Amino acid sequence: MPDNVSALQLVLTGDPALVAIVRLSLLVSLSAVVFGALIGVPVGAAVALTRFRGREAVIVILNALMGLPPVVVGLVVYLLLSRAGPLGSWGILFTPQAMIIAQSVLIAPIIAALTRQTIEDLWTEYRDELAAMDVGPLGRIATLIWDGRFSLVTALLAGFGRAAAEVGAVIIVGGNIDGFTRVMTTAIALETSKGDLPLAIGLGMVLIAIVVVVNAAAWGLRRAGERLAG
Amino acid sequence: MPTRRTLLVVLATVAAVLGGASAHAQDKSIVVASTTSTQDSGLFGHILPLFKAKTGIDVKVISQGTGQALDTGRRGDADVVFVHARPQEEKFVADGFGVKRNPVMYNDFILVGPKNDPAGAKGKDIVAGLKAIKAKEAPFISRGDKSGTHAAELALWKLAGIDIAGADKGAWYKEIGQGMGAALNTASASNAYVLTDRGTWLSFKNRGDLAIVVEGDGKLFNQYGVILVNPDKHAHVKKELGQAFIDWLISPEGQKAIADYKINDEQLFFPNATVPGA
Amino acid sequence: MRAPSSDLPIVLDEVSFAVRGVTILDRLSLQLDPGAPTVLIGPNGAGKTTLLRLAMGLIAPTGGRVTWAGRDNAASEHRAIVFQRPVMLRRSGAANIRYALAQAGVPRAARDKRIDELCALVGLNGLGDRPARKLSGGEQQRLALARALAKDPQVLLLDEPTASLDPAATKAIEDVVRAVAARGIKVVMSTHDLGEARRLAGEIVLMHRGRVVESAPAEQFFATPQTAEARRFINGELLV
Numbered sequence: 001m002p003d004n005v006s007a008l009q010l011v012l013t014g015d016p017a018l019v020a021i022v023r024l025s026l027l028v029s030l031s032a033v034v035f036g037a038l039i040g041v042p043v044g045a046a047v048a049l050t051r052f053r054g055r056e057a058v059i060v061i062l063n064a065l066m067g068l069p070p071v072v073v074g075l076v077v078y079l080l081l082s083r084a085g086p087l088g089s090w091g092i093l094f095t096p097q098a099m100i101i102a103q104s105v106l107i108a109p110i111i112a113a114l115t116r117q118t119i120e121d122l123w124t125e126y127r128d129e130l131a132a133m134d135v136g137p138l139g140r141i142a143t144l145i146w147d148g149r150f151s152l153v154t155a156l157l158a159g160f161g162r163a164a165a166e167v168g169a170v171i172i173v174g175g176n177i178d179g180f181t182r183v184m185t186t187a188i189a190l191e192t193s194k195g196d197l198p199l200a201i202g203l204g205m206v207l208i209a210i211v212v213v214v215n216a217a218a219w220g221l222r223r224a225g226e227r228l229a230g
Numbered sequence: 231m232p233t234r235r236t237l238l239v240v241l242a243t244v245a246a247v248l249g250g251a252s253a254h255a256q257d258k259s260i261v262v263a264s265t266t267s268t269q270d271s272g273l274f275g276h277i278l279p280l281f282k283a284k285t286g287i288d289v290k291v292i293s294q295g296t297g298q299a300l301d302t303g304r305r306g307d308a309d310v311v312f313v314h315a316r317p318q319e320e321k322f323v324a325d326g327f328g329v330k331r332n333p334v335m336y337n338d339f340i341l342v343g344p345k346n347d348p349a350g351a352k353g354k355d356i357v358a359g360l361k362a363i364k365a366k367e368a369p370f371i372s373r374g375d376k377s378g379t380h381a382a383e384l385a386l387w388k389l390a391g392i393d394i395a396g397a398d399k400g401a402w403y404k405e406i407g408q409g410m411g412a413a414l415n416t417a418s419a420s421n422a423y424v425l426t427d428r429g430t431w432l433s434f435k436n437r438g439d440l441a442i443v444v445e446g447d448g449k450l451f452n453q454y455g456v457i458l459v460n461p462d463k464h465a466h467v468k469k470e471l472g473q474a475f476i477d478w479l480i481s482p483e484g485q486k487a488i489a490d491y492k493i494n495d496e497q498l499f500f501p502n503a504t505v506p507g508a
Numbered sequence: 509m510r511a512p513s514s515d516l517p518i519v520l521d522e523v524s525f526a527v528r529g530v531t532i533l534d535r536l537s538l539q540l541d542p543g544a545p546t547v548l549i550g551p552n553g554a555g556k557t558t559l560l561r562l563a564m565g566l567i568a569p570t571g572g573r574v575t576w577a578g579r580d581n582a583a584s585e586h587r588a589i590v591f592q593r594p595v596m597l598r599r600s601g602a603a604n605i606r607y608a609l610a611q612a613g614v615p616r617a618a619r620d621k622r623i624d625e626l627c628a629l630v631g632l633n634g635l636g637d638r639p640a641r642k643l644s645g646g647e648q649q650r651l652a653l654a655r656a657l658a659k660d661p662q663v664l665l666l667d668e669p670t671a672s673l674d675p676a677a678t679k680a681i682e683d684v685v686r687a688v689a690a691r692g693i694k695v696v697m698s699t700h701d702l703g704e705a706r707r708l709a710g711e712i713v714l715m716h717r718g719r720v721v722e723s724a725p726a727e728q729f730f731a732t733p734q735t736a737e738a739r740r741f742i743n744g745e746l747l748v
Contacts, residue, residue, distance in 0.1 A: 132564065149598075177292060
């Protein structure tokens, strides 16, 4: 990015470096939400609906994993993906793919824990009806996930917020490479370390604005959905 | 109710996103593990476009401390390392992780501190300056991160006869474990002394009350070397592209590009690839 | 056409049900035979809901046995239950019925037609596309009935289906119950409303404190109640 400009100027002139960074941030974090949900939603629903030994311990651990430190996740994924590590042959360290993987690992527990709570609450409401309609275990999971979809959107947004805001994981596995793996948070960290604090704060505002827009879009989707399906 | 079709669309997206990885293996690029001083000073921003224009090779720079950059090279996660800690670089090659050490350029370190210089360290002698700081127990920020700058700082304390890691340590000496920019920010905020490379200082915007206190001492000389990661240890290393980068850096063209990089008309890095014993 | 009466008679034999030390049903015996509707009446807490849930097989008795045509643990595909406050799935009314049809194993091709038939039967024509949760109380109750009937059951259990409905909605539900009973489906329902019991019953079963106090065909029950409790209950007194 050019020196001695404010973040507002960059936004208004559509600075290509800033645009690329914003696009990558959205790509990485939104993809992480997709993968985190693919894992977290079924796991959360399964824990909510099945009785097994040690269930309460699993719930406690799931809730605790919501506080996974991003830098630790980054380090673990780095060690896995490094050429010297077990998955080194994939060769995806220092690429956006690695960043998506790290963030997915980070937010899957958040989505799972919140899904479990939502589905468990729904189950108390739906239990009798589903039993009366002879719905089997897989059917129960699918039906409750679908019927709880609006509440689950909030779980997904919590995951997105966490992913978009974190820097520890993406900087380790991504390397903050200019034009390739630089995202909003790592750019802010870089500008801070270069001492350009006003630009760093300005970029921070841009990041917050983006997250607000995503949340507004999700809200709009939810309202539309509720109008259509109650 | 989501149908089988929705599930297929999702899985296709998954495959597409992850499959992007294979596309990257084909493109003409190398990964260079370098230090924060070369990144933060803006040098790479200046010379890499020139290299790309000439060869079409994309250089992806990971900027870490020297210690971390060499570790990245050892693991095979980079094709080339470009750092400034000669003893560690020579060990890297001796241990078989690098092919050959090529000197590239030097810059110098400077001691910066509060304008009013409470420790009376100002002058041309770094050893005297450090002794003055220790005597007055003036606040000093150390990077503490095994970087080239950190290694240089420790060597200077040793030259001054101060056992900074042991008997002479005190609360005035603060190790933050971070890069040069963070160290400068911390020094600026707490009116402390800090050893920095000139390049990062020149492009640093948050100086506060800091100013240059000691410069020009020969002991503050800072040499950079570039090494190709050994393809015998890591078969996937892009040795032709990596060697092309090294060859360009030490060629007259590359050396001129380095010399041409200026901030406020001041040259930051001085090419010396052809100087024997550099 | 299915094999007739594969769940009937439903026999509750000395059935007890206790929860956390509280006895709800106390060695109750009752037989539900094919034919006209059986209506359960009695004060709150008599155990009517529990009895219906046991007859459905949703819960197991803590004492005694429940059998369906002589079998324990019979699969519940031939019987259906409608709860007092039915829960609508978050989708359209028609989609709710479609869901029930799918669970009942009705082939995809036949579902649209069945949805139309069931909507017509319960009087929900034209409301099928609205979100189910936005329907009125009476409409939701009728939708729940349609869902239950999607199974093509032999036994239909109803737990106070008109308790929270206005008279017009009540009449609509009672009309459906009558139509359903006329088709040969065995209806077992509970109600608070003695008038409704009179209107719908074949057989009246009076429950009090977890036991059957008296059971008789409706005309006989109301004309010549045999027990003191029955007399007092018909008189409108509180049975404590």
